[in-house]
Amino acid sequence: xxxxxxxxxxxxxxxxxxxxxxxxxxxxxxxxxxxxxxxxxxxxxxxxxxxxxxxxxxxxxxxxxxxxxxxxxxxxxxxxxxxxxxxxxxxxxxxxxxxxxxxxxxxxxx
Amino acid sequence: xxxxxxxxxxxxxxxxxxxxxxxxxxxxxxxxxxxxxxxxxxxxxxxxxxxxxxxxxxxxxxxxxxxxxxxxxxxxxxxxxxxxxxxxxxxxxxxxxxxxxxxxxxxxxxxxxx
Numbered sequence: 001x002x003x004x005x006x007x008x009x010x011x012x013x014x015x016x017x018x019x020x021x022x023x024x025x026x027x028x029x030x031x032x033x034x035x036x037x038x039x040x041x042x043x044x045x046x047x048x049x050x051x052x053x054x055x056x057x058x059x060x061x062x063x064x065x066x067x068x069x070x071x072x073x074x075x076x077x078x079x080x081x082x083x084x085x086x087x088x089x090x091x092x093x094x095x096x097x098x099x100x101x102x103x104x105x106x107x108x109x110x
Numbered sequence: 111x112x113x114x115x116x117x118x119x120x121x122x123x124x125x126x127x128x129x130x131x132x133x134x135x136x137x138x139x140x141x142x143x144x145x146x147x148x149x150x151x152x153x154x155x156x157x158x159x160x161x162x163x164x165x166x167x168x169x170x171x172x173x174x175x176x177x178x179x180x181x182x183x184x185x186x187x188x189x190x191x192x193x194x195x196x197x198x199x200x201x202x203x204x205x206x207x208x209x210x211x212x213x214x215x216x217x218x219x220x221x222x223x224x
Contacts, residue, residue: 100154
């Protein structure tokens with residue numbers, strides 16, 4: 001069965017500093033990976049997905065199959081990036097869609 | 111405006127009561143889901159539906175039941191609420207296209223059973 005691990009429950013960085021939110025997964029095949037974000041008082045929403053290879057709000061994430069990781073990175077954190085971030089995995093052909101990690105609460109300090 | 115709606119946002123209810131959490135979407139999505147989330151924990155899929163009259167149980171065993179009589183409506187029912195049911199319940203929907211479509215989430219219902 002697939003599993004997603006986010007080792008950091010809480011992460012604090014100063015404004016302008018680089019930030020990396022870690023995500024590791026266990027799945028033997030080729031999964032699809034996603035990052036979802038929940039800002040304060042807002043609903044959970046998609047941030048980015050690895051197949052799009054896009055940068056959203058300055059965030060990027062690279063799928064590393066060798067290390068089974070999908071870390072989320074931003075070179076210069078902003079205060080508005082403070083939010084809860086969830087990594088999620090979908091196995092091809094899976095009828096049950098997404099498996100979520102437990103989330104990382106990012107706080108960007110002024 | 112196309113969206114996904116959950117009611118109520120908060121519900122405090124006594125043990126043994128029957129409750130129904132409502133979820134409706136106006137996006138024309140075929141796929142709908144219910145996730146359960148305890149504070150600081152991951153989201154667990156408890157029910158999903160790929161269309162009208164189609165419902166399946168998710169990875170996390172749940173005493174709740176769901177129905178999908180209309181495409182836009184996917185209510186979740188607990189026949190007899192217990193304190194162990196206290197949690198946040200998130201409804202989501204997605205397109206039925208090929209591949210994995212992004213999930214659109216509602217605002218959630220925070221349930222407390224006393």
